[in-house]
Amino acid sequence: MQMEVRHYGDPVLREKGTPIEEFDDALKKLVDDMIETMNAEQGVGLAAQQVGLARMLCVVQVPAEYDVDEEGNRENPDLPMPLVLVNPEITEHSSETWSMDEGCLSFPEMTGPISRACSIAFTYQDLTGARHEARATGFAARVIQHEVDHLNGVLFIDRMSAVKRIALGGRLKRMKRETRAQLGLA
Ligand SMILES: [Zn+2]
Numbered sequence: 001m002q003m004e005v006r007h008y009g010d011p012v013l014r015e016k017g018t019p020i021e022e023f024d025d026a027l028k029k030l031v032d033d034m035i036e037t038m039n040a041e042q043g044v045g046l047a048a049q050q051v052g053l054a055r056m057l058c059v060v061q062v063p064a065e066y067d068v069d070e071e072g073n074r075e076n077p078d079l080p081m082p083l084v085l086v087n088p089e090i091t092e093h094s095s096e097t098w099s100m101d102e103g104c105l106s107f108p109e110m111t112g113p114i115s116r117a118c119s120i121a122f123t124y125q126d127l128t129g130a131r132h133e134a135r136a137t138g139f140a141a142r143v144i145q146h147e148v149d150h151l152n153g154v155l156f157i158d159r160m161s162a163v164k165r166i167a168l169g170g171r172l173k174r175m176k177r178e179t180r181a182q183l184g185l186a
Helices: 024-038 139-153 160-168 169-183
Strands: 046-049 059-060 081-092 097-102 112-117 119-125 129-136
Touching: 024 059, 024 081, 046 139, 059 139, 081 129, 081 139, 097 139, 112 139, 112 160, 119 139, 129 139, 160 169
Parallel strands: none
Antiparallel strands: 046 059, 059 081, 081 119, 097 112, 119 129
16 A cells, blocks of 8 residues: 655654564555555655654665666675665764765655765664664665664755755745645644
8 A cells, every 4th residue: 555755844754763663464564555655656765754654664675777886786786675674773884975966755856965975884674573784885875874864853954065955945945834734733
């Protein structure tokens, strides 16, 4: 079942997720629905906050054609896709960073350059509760950093340069106002 994607201005996007403790059928169903929603919206990642749930859960789907370095070699051939990250935590960020235009399903038609670590190490649990340690580099590492930010209530606009944020200021204000009006918030 496709879920409604929450837009900027919805207070749930600012909530830190609570850890997942039950690895049951309800969790599997939620993950299925999140993957279906991410694919329908043509996103490469989706966090629980974006479907209205402040939980430590996100899904990532990086197409193989995006998972390549400048020479066209696969960067993360061992990362299963879609990647379901339950209670993920980034444990290491490379000091090397790179900038790229990012978008976010919660900010329709808005993009901006964001600097992020080139590679990361992270831990997570899968749908059975088993713990994993993994590494990611390049675009997949970027997407995972973006999604884990969501789980902590951090949005990509928080990581934009002040100049870019000011440039988007009017559109951000309008989006926030429209979202809050739809939710019946003052
Ligand atoms: Zn996002």
